[in-house]
Amino acid sequence: DGGITQSPKYLFRKEGQNVTLSCEQNLNHDAMYWYRQDPGQGLRLIYYSQIVNDFQKGDIAEGYSVSREKKESFPLTVTSAQKNPTAFYLCASSMRHLNTGELFFGEGSRLTVL
Amino acid sequence: QKEVEQNSGPLSVPEGAIASLNCTYSDRGSQSFFWYRQYSGKSPELIMFIYSNGDKEDGRFTAQLNKASQYVSLLIRDSQPSDSATYLCAVFPSGGYQKVTFGIGTKLQVIP
Numbered sequence: 084d085g086g087i088t089q090s091p092k093y094l095f096r097k098e099g100q101n102v103t104l105s106c107e108q109n110l111n112h113d114a115m116y117w118y119r120q121d122p123g124q125g126l127r128l129i130y131y132s133q134i135v136n137d138f139q140k141g142d143i144a145e146g147y148s149v150s151r152e153k154k155e156s157f158p159l160t161v162t163s164a165q166k167n168p169t170a171f172y173l174c175a176s177s178m179r180h181l182n183t184g185e186l187f188f189g190e191g192s193r194l195t196v197l
Numbered sequence: 198q199k200e201v202e203q204n205s206g207p208l209s210v211p212e213g214a215i216a217s218l219n220c221t222y223s224d225r226g227s228q229s230f231f232w233y234r235q236y237s238g239k240s241p242e243l244i245m246f247i248y249s250n251g252d253k254e255d256g257r258f259t260a261q262l263n264k265a266s267q268y269v270s271l272l273i274r275d276s277q278p279s280d281s282a283t284y285l286c287a288v289f290p291s292g293g294y295q296k297v298t299f300g301i302g303t304k305l306q307v308i309p
Contacts, residue, residue: 088220116296118299123301125285125299126241126299128296141296175290185229185233185246186287188241188242189240190239190240191239191240197289
């Protein structure tokens with residue numbers, strides 16, 4: 084079955100540690116995205132990538148980093164520079180050439196800083 | 198800043214009633230509009246999309262778009278307790294490849 088797989092679903096981090104969230108898709112989608120969701124704030128875009136080896140900052144990129152070495156994979160690293168990393172992180176993908184904006188989401192990763 | 202605005206709710210409706218969810222957007226050139234449903238602790242799932250002015254119906258759901266007034270709405274007929282969720286409005290702007298902008302979502306509670 085085609086879809087987006089995020090791992091881990093739950094992650095606990097000590098302050099000062101970097102963590103990497105995995106996102107893999109087998110939908111053959113060109114574009115991939117990382118969103119952060121906090122209560123009462125909706126979805127905020129962290130980074131997005133339209134093609135392999137290219138990515139752009141979203142609205143809240145500070146303290147995060149990404150890579151796009153393969154079409155299927157778009158991992159997100161939450162660095163120690165991120166001041167308030169506890170949140171629900173969502174990875175999504177879309178068919179870029181259709182330009183319609185329909186997004187397909189993974190199940191999310193919930194990060195808690197201890 | 199291109200914005201999408203929704204009332205966060207909660208919107209409470211009795212079972213069997215019509216739930217009406219509204220969304221306004223600031224970018225007049227926006228071309229695609231989406232409604233996602235998100236259950237607590239889960240990821241959003243697409244339930245409706247609309248591109249043209251007017252109504253689009255899919256089962257118990259109707260999306261309505263009025264580009265002149267810059268609003269899009271979602272009607273849920275015969276509301277069920279299983280419809281209780283947060284409904285996110287998303288707007289795809291104009292001008293080539295862009296990123297989707299989401300509203301904060303409206304929490305719907307269907308009371309049995």
